[in-house]
Amino acid sequence: MPLKLKPAHRQELAAALAAATARGEAIAEVDVSALNRVIEHQPSDQTVTVEAGLTLGALQELLARHGQWLPVDPAHATRLTLRELIDANLSGPRRCGHGTIRDHVLGLTVALADGTLARSGGRVVKNVAGYDLAKLFIGAAGSLGVVTEVTFKLKPLPQAEEFLAAPGATLEAAAQLLEAVAGSALTPVVLDLHRLDPATPGVTVVAGFAGAREDVAWETARARALGFTAVGDLGHEPAFWSAPGAAHRLSVLPALVAPALRPLGAATFVARAGNGVIYHRGPAAAPAPPAPGPLAVMRRLKAAFDPAGIFPNPLPPPAPGAPPV
Amino acid sequence: MHPYGAARPILHKKWTAHSGAPRLLGLPGRDGLIELIGRIRRIGKTVPSTKPTLSRYLFACMTNDQPTPLSPAAIAALRELVGAENVIVGGDELLVYECDAYTIEKQLPHAVVLPKNTAEVAAVVRLCAKWGVPFIPRGAGTSLSGTVLAVTGGVMIALTRMNRVLEVDYRNRRALVEAGCVNAWITQAVKGRGLYYAPDPSSQSACTIGGNVATNSGGPHTLKYGVTTNHVLGFEFVLPDGEVCWLGTRPDGGEEVDGYDLRGVVIGSEGMFGIVTRVLVQLTRAPQSFKTMMGVFESVDAASQTVSDIIAAGIVPGAMEMMDQLITQAVEAAYHFGFPLDAGAVLIIELDGLAAGLERQADRVQEICRQNGAREVRLARTEAERLELWKCRKRAFGAIGRLSPNFLTQDGVVPRSQLPAIMRYIRACSERHGLRIPNVFHAGDGNIHPLILYDEREPDQVRRALLAGHEILEQCIALGGSASGEHGIGVEKIDFMARQFSPDDLAAMRTVRRVFDPAQRCNPHKMFPGSKRCADFAPRKQAAA
């Protein structure tokens, strides 16, 4: 029977992890939904400290009441806990303007396999005391510990935000438009390229602009002149992620988005053109094995933080016959 | 071949020019410890301040990590590797490397090596691994926390000869540079193409990108643009066993990298995980327009409130920097910008972005300044005037020379809303210890830089300066902040780690340290409070501090 945990508070979680490590018992699931308190929100400091079982949607709602937000926008925010957001390092269309959650975490508390609670960073916007351990846990798929508490750096909600689209273009025309944006003075917060219906050959480019009203007016006027003739929105994002079938990820230089899309044929996709990140439902490419040096360090990290292997292991298994770490 | 010479010196002591504290070039083994402690006691009688260096030596000695000179054969091997002209083992040349910009503690490395490429760095690191000798990565040596100090000697590997901008990819806004490249050179290299490298430490005309990566440097403009970790995509890295690898995004690769974010955890690790040799940075599009203002306030409190009010209004300036009266006077005497000499505080506020929206935002900022009693808000009318203002700000530390022979820079952080509280505390601290403490700092981030003025020829002033610094950082932590916003822990702030973090937090950090550097030879004796044994000596150090 694989172990499922639903701790009422983090001390209970820590004790359960220590026990699992002692028995060498793998944990199938940790439900942290009971750890959902807002610990501290200081609007004037633009920081918030919350437990990781809170959903992103609930957090954004609270922050919006103070004219603030956590500048990440992955799909399905209302059912996404902050722990899931951090474990998978999720992002959304506004990544182009605001980066990923790595850029917004100020401090992190993690329940480790040995039953300790380790905190790194802090609650202030600038802090270099100690190693930046949060970076290790963000995107680690829960393989090094269970995130219980996090402090974020916040931003004010923009005064205005507007989306434009250049629909139905060929991939070549879309590529040209993207180059034109890259060469212009525009600073889009969203620059997505998508095809949601395999039956339609065309692709759509969506650009978003946010900030002071005058800035947005200036940018949208320029963007229209470049070819963003239609009103746009971010409807493609939930639509893509709600569609059936596993999505695969490609990451390329921003300038190489169109060439990377070409071999995918009629597959549906959403591409963050400003970041060079493509999510698609075409054939999955065989993952390139990570270089041996970094991989060895990663394996040692995994072994050091989770010696009994109670958490999942996202690292590729060692080649047969390879010496143990 | 054993790298160490056969003849082990017992104890050389030599007085450092500034303090009279002994510099120990070699320590006896455990056997000689009793004798050593006896000597220290005797030194303690004649030397008024037992320097932190002393207890660090004892610690090093007790952990059997002894500074021992490299043997002639070892030095010959280093010379063979990188060329005799790139190895420094003595004389005035070596003295340059006895400390960084934190000058209270000094210690010579046994050798300084200046490699010309990654292969040489890796080869030197491999030799150190073979010999079991500590090595210390070094950039320009502008660190303010003693993080480059060769606590137990060893081989210092200075990256300053590897200083080229290798490639610029304008379309993807990336630059590949060598680790010894000076921060400001990157922006210079792409000037005219509408791009720049955003993190701008005040030391940017000297400090290296490798040093920036190791300390996760910030600067005035990190308020809006973030710190080094937000702008460094990846780097080439020499692990402590000499293996060369690439961490993070590759120069020709996408942003997303599979596996753990090793890049992220190396940034800010104070050179304790290995040596950065090449860095891939993300360039930022230069703002279309600036509005740079100088607000003149009656008091630091009023200026601090202005900072909070601007943030509360949903405005994110590129930078908000504060100078109090003492520093304004020093800067004015040095650079004649036209700062008022009788103002309690001057606030530099820079808005940047698209020209369209800036006008209205600038009006709003001026309004907020006036609401807080600003007697004057001056707008930089020309680009030259704007640059002049920034030059004064960035050279503020330099102006201190007019006020005092020595100063100790502190680097605490408080939540922005606590700025008035910490500034009041600093004032009280200054009065209590009878030392002047001017302040010039990143107000928008709550990152304070009290400059504690002292004269190193007066042992009691040194003592009081260290004590004042200590108290201020303790108060930062008590107010919910941090002992370091950008200068790092190094040797200087080791004691604060245990105040700011729990033993479990520190254990997790040490786990990562051991993963990267199992022998803990890479920049040793930094950041972490010592083992139990060392703690025996902590009271001595406290008394000294």
Ligand SMILES: Cc1cc2nc3c(=O)[nH]c(=O)nc-3n(C[C@H](O)[C@H](O)[C@H](O)COP(=O)(O)OP(=O)(O)OC[C@H]3O[C@@H](n4cnc5c(N)ncnc54)[C@H](O)[C@@H]3O)c2cc1C
């Ligand atoms: C006047 C003045 C103003 C300053 N202003 C600021 C400021 O505004 N913001 C700020 O953040 N800092 C500031 N500093 C501190 C300092 O400049 C920074 O910490 C800077 O990043 C250090 O760079 P460096 O090249 O001088 O590194 P060094 O001082 O030589 O080294 C610093 C640390 O980095 C490590 N290191 C250096 N190079 C490498 C490498 N290639 N690989 C691995 N590790 C390496 C060293 O081991 C050491 O731990 C200031 C310092 C001065 C003197």
